[in-house]
Amino acid sequence: MFVSRSMTRGVIxxxxxxxxxDLQELMxxxxxxxxxxxxxxxxxxxxxxxxxxxxxxxxxxxxEGLSEEERGKFQDIRARDIMTxxxxxxxxxxxxxxxxxxxxxxxxxxxxxxxxxxxxxxILSVRDLLRAFINVLGIGExxxxxxxxxxxxxGQLKKIVDAITAMGISFGSVLVARYWEEDKRAVFPYLxxxxxxxxxxxxxxxxxxxxxxxxxxxDRIPDEERRTPPPPRP
Amino acid sequence: xxxxxLVYDERFLLHRTGPYHPExxxxxxxxxxxxxxxxxxxxxxxxxxxxxxxxWVQAVxxxxxxxxxxxxxxxxxxxxxxxxxxxxxxxxxxxxxxxxGVLAACREVLEGRLDNAFxxxxxxxxxxxxxxxxGFCYFNNVAIAAxxxxxxxxxxxxxxxxxxxxxxNGTQHIFEEDPQxxxxxxxxxxxxxxxxxxxxxxYGRGGGYGFTKNSPALPGQGDDEYxxxxxxxLLPAFEQFRPEVILVSAGFDAHxxxxxxxxxxxxxxxxxxxxxxxxxxxxxxxxxxISVLEGGYCLTRLPELARxxxxxxxxx
Numbered sequence: 363m364f365v366s367r368s369m370t371r372g373v374i375x376x377x378x379x380x381x382x383x384d385l386q387e388l389m390x391x392x393x394x395x396x397x398x399x400x401x402x403x404x405x406x407x408x409x410x411x412x413x414x415x416x417x418x419x420x421x422x423x424x425x426e427g428l429s430e431e432e433r434g435k436f437q438d439i440r441a442r443d444i445m446t447x448x449x450x451x452x453x454x455x456x457x458x459x460x461x462x463x464x465x466x467x468x469x470x471x472x473x474x475x476x477x478x479x480x481x482x483x484x485i486l487s488v489r490d491l492l493r494a495f496i497n498v499l500g501i502g503e504x505x506x507x508x509x510x511x512x513x514x515x516x517g518q519l520k521k522i523v524d525a526i527t528a529m530g531i532s533f534g535s536v537l538v539a540r541y542w543e544e545d546k547r548a549v550f551p552y553l554x555x556x557x558x559x560x561x562x563x564x565x566x567x568x569x570x571x572x573x574x575x576x577x578x579x580x581d582r583i584p585d586e587e588r589r590t591p592p593p594p595r596p
Numbered sequence: 597x598x599x600x601x602l603v604y605d606e607r608f609l610l611h612r613t614g615p616y617h618p619e620x621x622x623x624x625x626x627x628x629x630x631x632x633x634x635x636x637x638x639x640x641x642x643x644x645x646x647x648x649x650x651x652w653v654q655a656v657x658x659x660x661x662x663x664x665x666x667x668x669x670x671x672x673x674x675x676x677x678x679x680x681x682x683x684x685x686x687x688x689x690x691x692x693x694x695x696x697g698v699l700a701a702c703r704e705v706l707e708g709r710l711d712n713a714f715x716x717x718x719x720x721x722x723x724x725x726x727x728x729x730x731g732f733c734y735f736n737n738v739a740i741a742a743x744x745x746x747x748x749x750x751x752x753x754x755x756x757x758x759x760x761x762x763x764x765n766g767t768q769h770i771f772e773e774d775p776q777x778x779x780x781x782x783x784x785x786x787x788x789x790x791x792x793x794x795x796x797x798x799y800g801r802g803g804g805y806g807f808t809k810n811s812p813a814l815p816g817q818g819d820d821e822y823x824x825x826x827x828x829x830l831l832p833a834f835e836q837f838r839p840e841v842i843l844v845s846a847g848f849d850a851h852x853x854x855x856x857x858x859x860x861x862x863x864x865x866x867x868x869x870x871x872x873x874x875x876x877x878x879x880x881x882x883x884x885x886i887s888v889l890e891g892g893y894c895l896t897r898l899p900e901l902a903r904x905x906x907x908x909x910x911x912x
Contacts (some may be wrong), residue, residue: 393721504723504730504765504791529616530679555680556723556731556790559855559893560616574815574858 366454368494369484379444396472405480408445500534505554511571514545520522598912600642601713603697611690613682618893619732630899645697655743677729689736698737703799712885720890722764739770755839759889760847761857763794773804778837785812815858819865842885848892848901
């Protein structure tokens with residue numbers, strides 16, 4: 363669960379002298395939204411986001427383009443003029459949880475990953491975090507979600523995990539919701555198997571209550587949100 | 597009455613999955629008991645199964661995968677690719693025979709000797725990917741059949757309807773770039789059920805974009821929701837696509853008494869679904885339809901579900 367495993371390497375960078383139009387082209391060419399600005403030693407001195415670029419140019423530029431003459435006026439804008447500095451950075455040894463909390467609190471879209479000297483090693487964007495959490499949840503792999511109601515006391519999860527492991531079934535993830543009823547928790551194991559009937563049977567025999575995961579959700583979402591509208595047809 | 601074929605072979609029972617596994621030979625025994633007790637056997641045309649020719653299997657699966665499967669089987673491995681896929685020494689031969697049985701049914705229908713057919717085969721197929729066995733499936737019977745129909749008979753529009761309660765990830769992925777094969781699946785929502793694909797926003801890829809459609813149903817839903825989804829998604833899609841042949845991945849595990857899912861279809865709900873599918877076949881594919889057994893694990897419900905399914909085929 364470390365940042366070094368989830369970050370993007372081979373980061374596209376620029377220098378403080380890179381022009382605004384070059385930055386914009388880099389973003390378009392590589393389909394990225396953040397460019398760390400580094401000095402000659404690859405130390406991070408700033409970061410430019412696509413939003414910084416949009417704020418620096420008039421709206422007309424995006425709507426109808428600019429004449430050569432108008433374009434000239436923006437020719438001299440450099441990275442150093444629009445970049446955010448100092449930059450919030452993280453180290454490769456940060457955990458994904460650290461990064462998640464930081465990105466949420468700092469309200470940024472990406473965090474450059476630097477070593478102790480401040481040299482750039484990678485970048486961790488919201489997109490990288492999403493990918494990391496898809497892995498954490500295990501939902502990239504085929505499996506089935508169960509919902510087990512357990513009493514709030516020590517050792518419940520161990521029993522469940524042991525029982526399922528004894529059946530030779532791997533876990534994609536286990537989520538625990540602490541607010542079901544008084545003294546109850548809902549445990550959601552995502553099991554990497556299609557063969558859940560035997561698991562359900564065994565857990566029931568062990569005295570656990572299996573509930574439909576949907577029932578758990580329905581108690582928590584307002585009526586009008588229960589059915590999401592379908593996405594537009596192709 | 598339609599000329600309906602039946603593919604069944606006692607050798608399908610030889611694929612054994614051991615204890616604690618729901619995909620057991622007794623499933624087929626239950627299906628056949630339903631057909632016999634319903635008085636349907638004498639009205640059906642038996643279609644003998646031969647092992648599929650490798651050329652057709654390899655129209656879907658890589659040669660490397662086929663070799664790996666055969667080798668695992670010969671070595672006496674007890675599982676293949678995942679603990680879900682329990683196997684025995686006969687599994688490879690039985691899987692080849694199941695695929696071959698489906699091809700024989702397709703040939704009879706496409707050459708006009710039958711109107712439609714039901715293939716009571718196992719192991720099932722719709723989770724099998726080109727290079728990976730998954731979810732009790734080794735060879736993707738329906739996908740192999742679709743490639744056979746395409747290449748052997750030059751059919752340009754094949755419609756696949758998959759009502760197994762699990763998404764047929766293998767079939768979808770195999771045809772996701774092919775605009776000549778429309779894959780439609782209705783299943784329990786992938787956030788809750790195996791295999792975790794078949795989300796509403798999966799429409800196919802590249803040239804096949806728009807020729808895949810998924811209708812996920814939330815846990816606890818039953819006949820009404822299936823009716824709503826099929827009317828909203830399947831019927832208009834097939835009206836537009838006008839398949840020349842329809843293949844059905846028939847899974848009976850969405851029944852409320854089947855503990856492999858949280859979908860609660862009634863037996864009548866299944867009847868209604870089959871009526872809709874047969875109406876599509878009558879309107880577009882000159883009744884040509886080949887139905888292939890996928891899942892369905894409730895041994896006490898399988899007889900009536902299979903009987904009604906085949907009765908519907910006979911009625912056309």
